[in-house]
Structures are given as structure tokens and as C-alpha cells.
Amino acid sequence: MSTTSDQGGKAHGGSKSRASGAAGNGLQRTETYYRHLLKTTLLRLLLMYFVPLLLLAGFFHLQQLKLMRESRRAHLQSIAEHQAYMLDLFLRERIVNLENVIDDPRLPVPPSNEVMERRLAELRKTSDTFVDIGWFSTSGNLLAYAGPHPDLESRNYGMEAWFLELRGSAEQVVITDIYMGFREQPHFTIAVNRIIDGRYVVLRAVLSPERMREYLTTLQHNEQIVTSLLSKDGSVQVVAGRQDPGPVHSAIVPPRDPWIGTGELRENGSRTAYAYAWLRATPWALLVEGEDVVVPTALLGGAYSALMALIGAILVIEFLVIIYRARVVVRKQRRTDAQSAELSGQLVHAAKLATVGELAAGIAHEINNPLAIIAEETGLVRDLMDPRFGRSLSPAQLNEHLDIIHQATFRCRDITRKLLGFVRQESVNLGEHDVRQILDNVVDGLLGREFELSGIRVVKDYSPHVPEITTDRHLLEQVFLNLVKNAYDAMDGTGTLTLHVSATPACLSISVSDTGSGIPPELLEKIFMPFYTTKEVGKGTGLGLSVSFGIIKSLQGNIYVDSKPGVGSMFTVELPVVWKSSARTSDAGVWQMQGKAVVTEGGQS
Amino acid sequence: MSTQNDFPGDPVREETWSGTPIRLLIIDDETSFLNAIAQRLQMRGFDVTTASNGNTAIEIARKHKFDLALLDLKMPGMSGKQVLEVLKQEHKFIEVVILTGHGSLDSAVECTKLGAFGYLPKPYELENLLDTLKDAFTARMRKKFEYDHDRMEEILSLATGESALGILRRLKEMDTPEK
Numbered sequence: 001m002s003t004t005s006d007q008g009g010k011a012h013g014g015s016k017s018r019a020s021g022a023a024g025n026g027l028q029r030t031e032t033y034y035r036h037l038l039k040t041t042l043l044r045l046l047l048m049y050f051v052p053l054l055l056l057a058g059f060f061h062l063q064q065l066k067l068m069r070e071s072r073r074a075h076l077q078s079i080a081e082h083q084a085y086m087l088d089l090f091l092r093e094r095i096v097n098l099e100n101v102i103d104d105p106r107l108p109v110p111p112s113n114e115v116m117e118r119r120l121a122e123l124r125k126t127s128d129t130f131v132d133i134g135w136f137s138t139s140g141n142l143l144a145y146a147g148p149h150p151d152l153e154s155r156n157y158g159m160e161a162w163f164l165e166l167r168g169s170a171e172q173v174v175i176t177d178i179y180m181g182f183r184e185q186p187h188f189t190i191a192v193n194r195i196i197d198g199r200y201v202v203l204r205a206v207l208s209p210e211r212m213r214e215y216l217t218t219l220q221h222n223e224q225i226v227t228s229l230l231s232k233d234g235s236v237q238v239v240a241g242r243q244d245p246g247p248v249h250s251a252i253v254p255p256r257d258p259w260i261g262t263g264e265l266r267e268n269g270s271r272t273a274y275a276y277a278w279l280r281a282t283p284w285a286l287l288v289e290g291e292d293v294v295v296p297t298a299l300l301g302g303a304y305s306a307l308m309a310l311i312g313a314i315l316v317i318e319f320l321v322i323i324y325r326a327r328v329v330v331r332k333q334r335r336t337d338a339q340s341a342e343l344s345g346q347l348v349h350a351a352k353l354a355t356v357g358e359l360a361a362g363i364a365h366e367i368n369n370p371l372a373i374i375a376e377e378t379g380l381v382r383d384l385m386d387p388r389f390g391r392s393l394s395p396a397q398l399n400e401h402l403d404i405i406h407q408a409t410f411r412c413r414d415i416t417r418k419l420l421g422f423v424r425q426e427s428v429n430l431g432e433h434d435v436r437q438i439l440d441n442v443v444d445g446l447l448g449r450e451f452e453l454s455g456i457r458v459v460k461d462y463s464p465h466v467p468e469i470t471t472d473r474h475l476l477e478q479v480f481l482n483l484v485k486n487a488y489d490a491m492d493g494t495g496t497l498t499l500h501v502s503a504t505p506a507c508l509s510i511s512v513s514d515t516g517s518g519i520p521p522e523l524l525e526k527i528f529m530p531f532y533t534t535k536e537v538g539k540g541t542g543l544g545l546s547v548s549f550g551i552i553k554s555l556q557g558n559i560y561v562d563s564k565p566g567v568g569s570m571f572t573v574e575l576p577v578v579w580k581s582s583a584r585t586s587d588a589g590v591w592q593m594q595g596k597a598v599v600t601e602g603g604q605s
Numbered sequence: 606m607s608t609q610n611d612f613p614g615d616p617v618r619e620e621t622w623s624g625t626p627i628r629l630l631i632i633d634d635e636t637s638f639l640n641a642i643a644q645r646l647q648m649r650g651f652d653v654t655t656a657s658n659g660n661t662a663i664e665i666a667r668k669h670k671f672d673l674a675l676l677d678l679k680m681p682g683m684s685g686k687q688v689l690e691v692l693k694q695e696h697k698f699i700e701v702v703i704l705t706g707h708g709s710l711d712s713a714v715e716c717t718k719l720g721a722f723g724y725l726p727k728p729y730e731l732e733n734l735l736d737t738l739k740d741a742f743t744a745r746m747r748k749k750f751e752y753d754h755d756r757m758e759e760i761l762s763l764a765t766g767e768s769a770l771g772i773l774r775r776l777k778e779m780d781t782p783e784k
Contacts (some may be wrong), residue, residue: 370708
């Protein structure tokens with residue numbers, strides 16, 4: 001570092017401050033930005049519209065499913081109850097049939113096989129489920145038989161479970177589970193006992209469960225349900241509504257209490273609803289299994305698909321509307337951006353004009369000097385030609401005076417050109433420029449006379465190796481003018497203005513330091529705010545630094561301030577050596593500016 | 606002279622005011638301006654000396670006597686105001702007229718406070734300048750006269766122990782024949 005900077009560093013060690021751009025987004029909004037905006041807006045709108053819709057739909061779906069399930073179970077239960085009732089009725093009828101036989105006083109005891117045949121025929125007329133009937137003695141010997149298995153005669157049934165059960169039962173009737181028994185065919189037995197003439201007799205009928213299955217099947221409505229008859233231990237007696245015989249033992253063993261109920265079975269991810277009802281005549285349970293939910297058939301037809309089509313159409317329309325809305329939002333954003341870019345352009349220009357206004361006192365008055373020369377020279381020429389003075393004027397002498405007038409005229413032109421050239425509103429115009437030249441232009445050109453006439457020493461500490469960078473000459477000139485003018489004003493006629501330019505491979509650093517009054521720390525954070533000024537009313541607009549900040553941001557740089565009251569201030573501008581062309585700032589002068597700067601105190605430069 | 610009145614900037618011979626030409630110091634950093642105005646005022650009978658900066662002007666003023674000075678305000682080095690202060694301080698009777706391109710009411714008031722006689726913004730009409738110079742010279746002469754008068758009175762009173770008025774009375778008494 002050079003000595004000047006060291007001095008600067010010491011001088012400004014008091015309080016350091018850094019202007020950090022809010023969002024640092026001084027750049028023009030690119031096409032990518034708008035695409036991204038469109039995407040996010042679309043996503044947000046979709047989420048906003050569809051999520052509640054889907055949640056609501058899901059909620060109602062679940063509610064409806066629950067209702068349908070409940071009604072399905074109620075339905076299954078009513079079927080179970082009804083069928084159990086019918087089966088009960090059926091069994092009671094069969095018992096009554098048998099009781100009628102055994103209680104018939106005309107029946108000889110024990111009856112002969114012929115009598116039994118006749119009785120069986122009568123019973124079959126009542127119900128064709130009867131397979132055979134038999135008459136047993138106390139000890140369980142088959143005394144008479146009618147049916148398709150006469151070979152069973154003379155067997156002893158004394159130790160058969162049903163026989164023993166009947167003997168121990170007070171009911172005088174027993175109904176067995178379905179079993180294979182001696183005949184290799186599923187069957188079940190209804191037996192009734194009586195004491196006739198002091199002798200214990202039993203009348204037994206074998207009934208075909210096949211008939212019962214048919215009976216259950218006929219009771220079924222056109223529904224996809226499986227009806228099964230279970231014994232009290234859960235073994236399946238009869239199944240209807242299923243092709244395969246299924247398991248011997250039911251997966252569902254209904255409880256005895258309550259005697260009627262519903263439930264659901266989850267198996268391999270599928271749900272089955274069931275309902276059961278216990279019979280009264282015998283501990284058999286009727287189990288009805290069916291699909292968990294059955295969509296009402298009315299909805300499965302045209303109405304349902306119409307509804308689906310309607311919902312689909314609504315979704316599509318909503319989607320289209322959302323896309324349209326998103327596009328509108330992005331278009332509006334674009335327009336706003338364009339407007340704000342235009343506004344900030346106008347702000348920059350306004351700030352420029354204000355600066356010119358402040359400069360006018362110094363620069364425009366400067367025109368008076370060459371004007372005075374012109375006036376004096378013309379007067380002199382006139383005097384020289386005035387016979388009263390008795391002088392003479394040779395063409396060569398006249399030429400000399402005219403030359404002086406000519407020069408003075410062009411001095412005037414230069415001054416107006418300087419001002420106008422600065423004021424001219426131009427769109428962002430990138431070019432390769434040497435910042436040292438731009439700085440010289442301000443210090444020696446625009447403000448040259450001011451410094452010449454004041455007691456301020458200007459020290460230029462330029463590094464010899466400063467690459468040309470891509471930047472906008474006029475915008476940068478405006479920034480430098482603001483900084484140098486502020487330094488000039490801060491010094492009040494005496495002091496040293498140090499201009500320091502150095503370069504690293506990545507960025508250029510330009511600092512303007514003064515030995516002026518400095519900025520109190522409490523004001524440091526305000527100086528980049530628009531319209532903040534410490535100057536008298538009418539002397540400053542408070543736009544200079546805020547606009548400078550915006551400009552430097554738009555030129556992809558940074559601006560820092562570092563000041564100590566009574567010692568001086570140093571403003572440092574950092575600009576990138578390589579222009580990031582992704583932000584197409586050159587396009588139509590569209591560039592975005594953050595008018596507000598955040599200045600944080602503390603040594604974090 | 607009346608025959609040549611159609612000429613603008615009617616030349617005024619300083620001999621018409623006083624016997625000797627008015628000694629005038631012009632201070633301005635613009636050399637072409639300095640040369641032109643010096644020449645024109647010389648042609649009008651002024652005894653003109655020029656200086657292109659404040660320091661030179663002060664040096665010259667110490668060596669030579671000047672009746673009037675024309676002073677520019679904005680100059681490199683010493684400013685016009687500083688020069689004005691020094692001149693007024695070092696020279697009792699000099700009258701200074703300010704000529705400036707950066708004219709403003711504030712600076713005019715300030716210069717008047719510092720003792721400037723006149724304040725002319727550039728560019729000006731030569732006639733105005735001549736009028737101002739004439740007034741300035743009159744003022745200077747009056748000041749000089751008053752000063753000389755006061756001095757004389759002082760000297761006389763020192764010599765006679767009486768005021769100049771007393772001496773006049775005594776002279777009159779002397780002229781009057783004794784009764």
C-alpha cells in the first residue's frame with residue numbers, strides 16, 4: 001500500500017462502515033428470472049387452489065367410505081339375521097316333523113321298517129332334506145330304519161356322541177354338527193327322544209347338508225357374499241356363494257355374546273366385512289362375508305362417469321385459469337420492473353440535474369471570465385480604431401486580438417459543453433474505459449477550476465497497472481463527481497484530496513479521501529439514503545450518494561464509506577474487472593436500482 | 606470633445622480631474638483580460654500597473670504608490686479577499702474595486718465589509734467601470750483631503766497650541782484695524 005493509503009487507513013480507523021446492498025440486486029431482471037417467477041407462481045397457485053380442494057375431496061371421500069362401510073355392515077347383518085332366522089325356522093320345522101312322528105300314538109313301538117319307510121316318505125314330502133330315519137333302543141341299537149343305507153341296520157350307536165349328548169340333555173332333542181360318520185357323506189343328524197311305555201326311545205333323522213346349502217343359496221340375493229354355517233368351535237358346516245369349499249375351519253369365529261354382530265377381517269391388505277348371527281335351535285352361527293364396500297350400482301353407470309368427467313373438466317379449467325393467472329402476474333411484474341427501471345433512470349437523471357444545479361454556481365460563473373475577455377478585447381479594438389485616441393491597428397495586431405476573442409469564445413463553449421455533456425440523459429452504454437481517465441475528467445475537467453482556485457491539494461495516487469474495464473463512462477463520471485464534490489465541500493477550501501486507484505486481478509478499487517470534517521458515526525448509516533442531506537436547504541438534494549450507490553450496484557460494484565469526524569472521510573468504490581454479461585444491462589438501458597442502502601457499522605469491510 | 610460624442614465609451618482624459626494621472630493597479634489571473642483592460646485604461650489616461658496574482662500585487666503595492674486597485678476575486682494562490690485585506694491594511698488611501706465573474710450578493714457584502722469601494726460583476730460596461738473608478742478616485746481624494754486637513758490642523762495646533770479655527774480667528778482679528 002502506498003503512503004497515502006496508509007495515512008487514509010489511519011485517518012479513517014475511527015469507524016468503518018460498509019454499504020451492503022439489500023439483496024445486492026442491482027441488476028436487470030433477466031429472461032431466466034421471469035421464467036423462474038412464472039414457474040414458482042404457477043406452483044404456488046396450484047398448491048393454493050388444489051391442496052385445499054384435494055384435502056376436502058379426501059375428507060369427503062373418507063367420510064363417504066365410512067358411511068358406506070357402516071351401511072354395508074348393517075346390510076350384511078340384516079342378511080345374517082334373516083338367514084339365521086330362516087335356518088332356525090327350518091331346523092325347528094324338522095324337529096317338529098320328527099316330534100310329530102315320535103309322538104304319533106298310532107305309531108307301533110318299535111315300528112317296523114315298513115312303517116318307517118312310510119313315515120320317511122311323509123317327511124320327505126314336507127322336506128326333501130331328510131335322507132333317512134332310524135329308531136333306536138335305549139342302548140343305542142338301531143331297531144328300525146328307512147333310507148338309502150339299509151346296511152347300517154343292527155349297528156350300535158350307544159357310544160355315538162350325539163346319542164350320549166341326547167341322553168344327557170334335558171331338551172329331548174339334539175342336532176349334531178355335520179360329519180362324515182359311517183356313510184362317507186357329509187350329513188347331520190336331528191334326534192329326539194321320548195319315554196314311551198317306560199322305555200327310552202330315540203328317533204333320529206339324517207339330513208343332507210347339501211339341501212341346506214341349496215337352501216342358503218336360494219336365500220342369497222344377487223350379491224357377492226359368502227354365507228357359511230359354523231359350528232360353535234368355528235368349523236365350517238355349509239358354505240354358499242363360494243366355488244371352492246374353502247377352509248374347514250373358519251378364520252372368523254364369532255363370539256357367542258352378543259348373539260348378533262358385525263366386524264371386518266383384514267387379510268393380505270384386503271378388507272372383508274362380515275356379519276354373524278347365532279341360531280337358537282342349535283349352537284350354529286351363520287356368517288355372512290362380503291366385500292368391504294360396494295359402490296351403489298347407480299353410480300357405477302353413466303352417472304358416475306359423467307360425474308368423473310365433470311370433475312376432470314373442472315380441474316382442467318381450473319388449471320388453465322391458474323396458468324392464465326400466473327402469466328398475468330408475471331406480465332404485471334415485467335411491467336412494474338420496466339416502470340421502476342424507468343423511474344430509477346429518471347431518478348438518476350434528476351440527481352444529475354441537481355448536481356449540476358449545485359455545480360452551476362461554480363462552473364457557469366466561469367463563463368463570465370472569457371466573456372469579460374471578449375468584452376475587453378472588442379472594446380480595445382474599437383478604442384484602437386478610434387481616431388480620438390490617435391492609435392493605429394495593423395492587420396497583424398487585429399488578428400492577435402481576434403485570436404484572443406476566438407479562444408475566449410471557445411472557452412465558453414467548453415464550459416457549456418462540459419455541463420451539457422454531463423447532463424445529457426443517456427441510456428446505459430457500456431464500453432471499455434480506464435477509470436483513471438474518468439476520474440481525471442471529473443477532477444481536472446468538471447471541477448478543475450474549483451480545485452485550481454481553492455487551497456485544496458489534489459494528490460493522485462494511481463497504480464500504473466490498471467486494466468480497462470467494461471463500464472458506463474457517464475454513470476461512473478456521475479458517481480465520481482458526487483464523491484469528489486462531497487470531498488471538496490467537506491474540506492471548506494483547504495486540505496488534501498487523495499485519489500487512489502489500484503487493481504487486483506478481480507476488482508478495481510477507487511477511493512476518494514478528504515481531510516475534511518468527516519461524518520459522525522450516527523450519520524454514517526443515513527448517508528446512502530435518498531433525500532438525506534446535511535447541506536443547507538437549496539444546496540443539496542440528498543440524492544447524490546443514494547443514486548451513486550444505485551449506479552455502482554448496477555455496474556456490479558460496491559461502495560463503502562469510512563469516516564472519522566474531524567479527520568476526514570474515505571469513499572471506496574469497487575468495480576469488477578470482468579463484467580458478468582449474464583445480466584444484460586446494455587439492453588435498452590433497463591436496469592434495476594435499489595435506492596435504499598443499508599450501512600452497517602463496524603469493521604467488516 | 607463634443608464633436609466626438611458619437612463614439613461609445615467616450616474617452617475621458619484624466620487631466621480633466623487632476624493634474625497627474627490616476628495610479629491604478631490591476632490584479633487578475635487572466636492575462637489576456639489583464640492586457641486588454643490595462644491598454645484601454647492607459648488610453649484613457651490611467652497610469653496602469655498589472656499583476657497576475659495576489660502576492661505580486663502586494664509586493665508591487667509596497668514599492669509603488671497607487672490610488673486605486675482593480676481586483677479579481679477567484680485567483681489561484683491568494684484569493685481576492687485576502688489581497689483586499691492586505692491592501693486595505695497596508696495602504697491607507699487606496700480604494701479597491703472588485704471585478705469578478707463569480708458575482709453574488711453574499712460576496713459583494715463581504716467585500717464591502719472588508720473595505721472594497723465597488724463591486725462589478727464581469728462582464729461589465731466600460732462606462733460603468735469608469736464611473737466607478739471616478740467615484741472611487743473622488744472618494745480617495747476626499748479621504749486624502751480630510752486626512753491632510755486633519756493633519757494640518759494637528760500640526761498647526763501643535764505649533765500654536767490652538768485649533769485651526771482659533772488661528773483663523775486670530776488672523777481675522779489681526780486684519781481688522783484696531784478700534
